[in-house]
Amino acid sequence: MKTKKHLRMVSLLMTLVLTMALVLTGCGSKTEEQPAAAPEGDTEQTVAPAETAASQGKSDSPVTLTFSTFNQWYNDGLKASIAKYEEISGNKVEVQVYPDDQFTNLIMTKMATGDVPDIIGIHPNTTMWPALIDKVEPLEGEWADKLLPSTKANVVRESDGKVVSAPYGACSSLGATYNKKVFEDAGIQLPLKSYDELLDACEKLKQNGVTPIYMPNKDNWTAQIFMLCSLNSVFEKDSTLGEKIMANEIKPSQVPEIVDLCKRLVELKDKGYMNDDLNSATFDMGIAAVANGEAGMFLDGDWGYADYEKDYADQLSNIGFMPITLADDYIFADIGSSGYGLWVPTDAAHKEAALEFVDIFMSEEVLQVMYEKIPGICPIEGYDVNMSSWNEEMLKYAETLPTQDDFKGSYLPGFNVGNFSNYIQAMLAGQSVEQALDDWYNDYAQLNKASKTPGFE
Amino acid sequence: MSRKKIYSKWFAAPALIFFSLFFILPNLFGLVFAFTDWSIFYVGFDQVNFIGLDNFKQLFSERLLLKAAGNTFYFAIVTVVFKNVIGLALALLVNRPFKTKNYLRSVFFLPSILSTMVVAIVFSAIYNPQSGILNGFLNNVGLGFLAQEWLTNPKIAMTSICAMEIWQGTGLTMLIYLAGLQTVPKEYYESADLDGTTGFQKFRYITVPLILPTFTVNITLTLINGLKVFGQVYALTSGGPADATQVFQTFVYKYFSQGLLGYSSAAGLVFTVVIMVVSLTLTSVMRKKEVSY
Numbered sequence: 001m002k003t004k005k006h007l008r009m010v011s012l013l014m015t016l017v018l019t020m021a022l023v024l025t026g027c028g029s030k031t032e033e034q035p036a037a038a039p040e041g042d043t044e045q046t047v048a049p050a051e052t053a054a055s056q057g058k059s060d061s062p063v064t065l066t067f068s069t070f071n072q073w074y075n076d077g078l079k080a081s082i083a084k085y086e087e088i089s090g091n092k093v094e095v096q097v098y099p100d101d102q103f104t105n106l107i108m109t110k111m112a113t114g115d116v117p118d119i120i121g122i123h124p125n126t127t128m129w130p131a132l133i134d135k136v137e138p139l140e141g142e143w144a145d146k147l148l149p150s151t152k153a154n155v156v157r158e159s160d161g162k163v164v165s166a167p168y169g170a171c172s173s174l175g176a177t178y179n180k181k182v183f184e185d186a187g188i189q190l191p192l193k194s195y196d197e198l199l200d201a202c203e204k205l206k207q208n209g210v211t212p213i214y215m216p217n218k219d220n221w222t223a224q225i226f227m228l229c230s231l232n233s234v235f236e237k238d239s240t241l242g243e244k245i246m247a248n249e250i251k252p253s254q255v256p257e258i259v260d261l262c263k264r265l266v267e268l269k270d271k272g273y274m275n276d277d278l279n280s281a282t283f284d285m286g287i288a289a290v291a292n293g294e295a296g297m298f299l300d301g302d303w304g305y306a307d308y309e310k311d312y313a314d315q316l317s318n319i320g321f322m323p324i325t326l327a328d329d330y331i332f333a334d335i336g337s338s339g340y341g342l343w344v345p346t347d348a349a350h351k352e353a354a355l356e357f358v359d360i361f362m363s364e365e366v367l368q369v370m371y372e373k374i375p376g377i378c379p380i381e382g383y384d385v386n387m388s389s390w391n392e393e394m395l396k397y398a399e400t401l402p403t404q405d406d407f408k409g410s411y412l413p414g415f416n417v418g419n420f421s422n423y424i425q426a427m428l429a430g431q432s433v434e435q436a437l438d439d440w441y442n443d444y445a446q447l448n449k450a451s452k453t454p455g456f457e
Numbered sequence: 458m459s460r461k462k463i464y465s466k467w468f469a470a471p472a473l474i475f476f477s478l479f480f481i482l483p484n485l486f487g488l489v490f491a492f493t494d495w496s497i498f499y500v501g502f503d504q505v506n507f508i509g510l511d512n513f514k515q516l517f518s519e520r521l522l523l524k525a526a527g528n529t530f531y532f533a534i535v536t537v538v539f540k541n542v543i544g545l546a547l548a549l550l551v552n553r554p555f556k557t558k559n560y561l562r563s564v565f566f567l568p569s570i571l572s573t574m575v576v577a578i579v580f581s582a583i584y585n586p587q588s589g590i591l592n593g594f595l596n597n598v599g600l601g602f603l604a605q606e607w608l609t610n611p612k613i614a615m616t617s618i619c620a621m622e623i624w625q626g627t628g629l630t631m632l633i634y635l636a637g638l639q640t641v642p643k644e645y646y647e648s649a650d651l652d653g654t655t656g657f658q659k660f661r662y663i664t665v666p667l668i669l670p671t672f673t674v675n676i677t678l679t680l681i682n683g684l685k686v687f688g689q690v691y692a693l694t695s696g697g698p699a700d701a702t703q704v705f706q707t708f709v710y711k712y713f714s715q716g717l718l719g720y721s722s723a724a725g726l727v728f729t730v731v732i733m734v735v736s737l738t739l740t741s742v743m744r745k746k747e748v749s750y
Contacts, residue, residue, distance in 0.1 A: 008465065014468070102715070105497060105713070112501060217609075269667070277586060277587070277606065279610065279698050280586045280609035422699075422700075425697070426699035429609075429699035430609060430611060430699065437519070439521075444718065447715060448718070450716070452499075
């Protein structure tokens, strides 16, 4: 009896110990899902000394701020800017990067549970993140008053009119990169202001033995650029179309002009004006093809300048950037709003330091460091930052052409259009235009239903 | 004198708690959320609404679900057939007495212990239409007309993924068949030899009936693995091009990634039920055919 009782006590005790061990293992260390990409090494970068931008100067009690963002966003520009901030403030920044396709879900979950970083690096458009906007701090500073109007409209919280995200990245510009010599040899005059002129140019390039348009359709996001540069023509002609789409009164496949423009994109492929291996071609292959003169043009954003600068610096002077269109009579210089932003959660552990981080980061001194690495058109008026020759070329076109954001930013502000690029990619992969447009509608209808957009509930 | 047990049933408690917390409870939550409009747009639990069968109605009206189901069953059936046929053939081969049989057993089994992601990265390189060794080999031996866009041609992408899975998974089926073959008493073959039976007759009337339990195990395992396919597709094609290789799991993941958490839970629930029905039906059919001497 005594032995039985003794054994029972021992087994209960061991059970308890094992359970506690399991529980403590789970709670013991608050490690992040991804290894923190600490920028200590980058603080060694030689950054030109400059006057401090922060009125407070270096902090007396330095803190380590946590900064969470997409893996791809943690580029040379961001690293250099963070290093500059650390030099100015004396604080440290622990950067936590996450896989691009998982970050948004992850950060929304963290916001819901209160387990938030001090700074979030995510797109600055407030209407993209209804779950975020009431859980972040308003941001103030000289920079906020100098934001370009098109950018400011996207970063303001509707409920109180305050700026809640800091758009630090360049205003994105979409168009076609082209090989100047190849175009010269083919005797093509620029810009190509209509679909007919585009077809004519493609035929000349093809006869010269060059792939007219390099389409890297394996990379999901590239196929849409042609449509982003062209669909504005449809919305310009019908000023109510945007509202009808956002109110779920019409589907894209029910607009003949949208269907026609999409069919033109497929027609370019069918006429042999695109590379044969487009479904397995990648973005890097497109850059190489244009740089080496094997292709005439390649649809890209102005951020692609950095890619050419890295790998094809010798050929860069021969690579231009121009607006492009599939429409008959409408072309515009696509200069949109910034696509990179900073947010400070209300529950941030170091909220005051995080707000100061944003203020310092958005100063001309720090952004100059960023734009040195990744040139572009700054969304803050009056800042003297590095622009690439592509930006200058596009701004020159902007002198004679209308300047707009793409159709999403210009005519569907704040509307969740789903994964538009998927369906353009599908069209080029062989799916019918009407079916792809219907699939796109189903995609964005479902998302807008979930976010309770009026008309979709 | 009987020895009393010294290990209390309470020793199972930690494992049971762990299992409940990290498996049973999440699955129960998933079951409940399948009937709600939970999404990342309104993450607070006080903002989640019960919507009945709306998610399921939406699910069954979706064109992509049919595509995903078709691809999943295609993958499952092709890989089951080839993994079992090739696995059995290899098991029969390495069950014979010859010098290098142990070495060959290791070589055939090795791919199945590699990580799926690692194998997928390697096969991405092999299948690369411009620089991959497969097209390179075909071009060099005068079979350039057979060179394909293995992962980006919607017509053959799914088959290319099946080929990778067959290469990786056959070793395990071979091992299980080998274990089954080694349980067949040699006396039956000796008696059959005395009766003058052919090799095929021995295989058909002795080997196959006696290793039917192994068939059941292998076919069930390979079928369930085939229906659960995710990593292979996600790593090689992410469901593309143009949703041509979407399968059940990537379909669920697609909507989970978009933040439609209730909807993806509903899709996951449907998928779980399908797997259960298929595997239970198959297992009961195959069990009835098993014999023992």
